[in-house]
Ligand SMILES: *[C@@H]1O[C@H](CO)[C@@H](O)[C@H](O)[C@H]1NC(C)=O
Ligand SMILES: *[C@@H]1O[C@H](CO)[C@@H](O)[C@H](O)[C@H]1NC(C)=O
Ligand SMILES: *[C@@H]1O[C@H](CO)[C@@H](O)[C@H](O)[C@H]1NC(C)=O
């Protein structure tokens with residue numbers, strides 16, 4: 001009975017011993033699992049294990065359990081130790097370990113959101129944080145929010161783009177970075193974005209094919225663009241010469257197209273376009289649209305002074321394509337021999353004069369060419385009869401005059 005006071009004395013004092021040891025890391029990152037393990041030389045003698053942090057009790061086990069911090073936080077940093085009660089023959093003895101200091105570091109700082117404009121009115125929103133080099137292979141998920149809307153949820157990219165930012169994109173933007181398991185998740189500060197509408201300016205009309213030159217029957221695209229201007233833009237196409245309104249398109253883009261599926265001569269004229277995003281209308285310069293058509297098959301006519309072609313006459317060969325864009329080059333042929341050519345810069349065709357000799361019977365033809373494909377006329381057969389003598393001089397040698 002006298003032993004009891006002694007036992008109680010021993011228990012209260014505690015003994016730091018080599019018998020009991022503590023095993024745990026000194027450094028961890030938040031989100032890590034940290035195991036604090038206490039064990040003794042002869043574990044079977046341990047009846048209770050008590051874990052402490054900064055002197056306060058964490059847990060008491062009646063077996064050999066270790067203490068686990070499953071998702072470490074910086075607040076778990078501190079001094080850890082444990083205490084074991086073991087049976088020493090018939091008395092209970094208390095052993096205490098040394099203290100081990102645990103530092104739980106931030107895996108990454110809260111992200112910072114940056115909004116950078118890229119060409120035109122598009123922006124890149126990026127959510128940046130930093131991983132320590134010894135954890136650089138940690139996979140992260142990025143979520144982006146505007147006010148209460150989720151823009152991107154758990155994406156693998158730290159950036160996203162808003163293609164054409166408009167007034168409706170104004171608001172508070174923020175992002176969240178998390179590990180894939182969501183053991184660590186951090187939000188960044190909110191940043192306010194106010195999208196102001198930029199009035200339209202630098203309205204420009206161009207065509208495809210370029211320069212307003214179109215081929216009859218082919219499509220022509222009228223492209224209206226603005227150098228600056230945001231939001232929904234209403235584009236309109238007009239003809240300056242006729243006052244005609246050709247079309248209107250409203251889109252959230254700095255560029256719009258209007259197509260004429262098959263151009264004809266009626267489409268020749270002066271065009272312009274306008275753009276308006278509600279902050280004043282702006283107009284482009286005028287553009288001439290010219291429609292080039294290939295020459296049609298020309299018609300050859302032969303004109304002689306009398307009713308028949310007689311040696312000594314000056315014959316006029318007239319060639320005319322009724323359709324086709326000038327300038328047209330007319331070529332004249334006699335029995336497939338090239339006689340000469342004439343260019344016509346306006347309609348009405350072209351003429352060529354030939355001084356007829358007896359050898360000039362045969363087939364005549366002409367060709368019209370404006371660079372879009374040459375067209376040959378039908379042949380005309382001519383027979384030159386007799387001879388023409390003026391004051392006893394008869395013309396018998398071939399020769400031609402220029403027109
Ligand atoms: C990671 O590296 C840093 C710097 O070298 C070091 O201080 C830290 O203890 C390491 N952390 C872990 C958990 O290994
Ligand atoms: C120890 O006991 C606790 C309950 O007190 C139990 O949850 C745990 O699994 C036990 N551990 C071992 C290693 O037996
Ligand atoms: C991302 O995934 C986690 C876990 O699956 C979920 O709890 C969280 O709500 C998700 N985040 C968003 C923005 O959807």
Ligand SMILES: *[C@@H]1O[C@H](CO)[C@@H](O)[C@H](O)[C@H]1NC(C)=O
Nearest residue numbers: 241268269270286287288289
């Ligand atoms: C466009 O055509 C008009 C006549 O229709 C002419 O006066 C003007 O010089 C032309 N402009 C260009 C750039 O060719």
Ligand SMILES: *[C@@H]1O[C@H](CO)[C@@H](O)[C@H](O)[C@H]1NC(C)=O
Nearest residue numbers: 335336361362363379380381
């Ligand atoms: C002229 O054309 C006709 C009919 O196309 C043909 O029969 C004749 O042989 C041609 N004459 C010459 C000289 O080529």
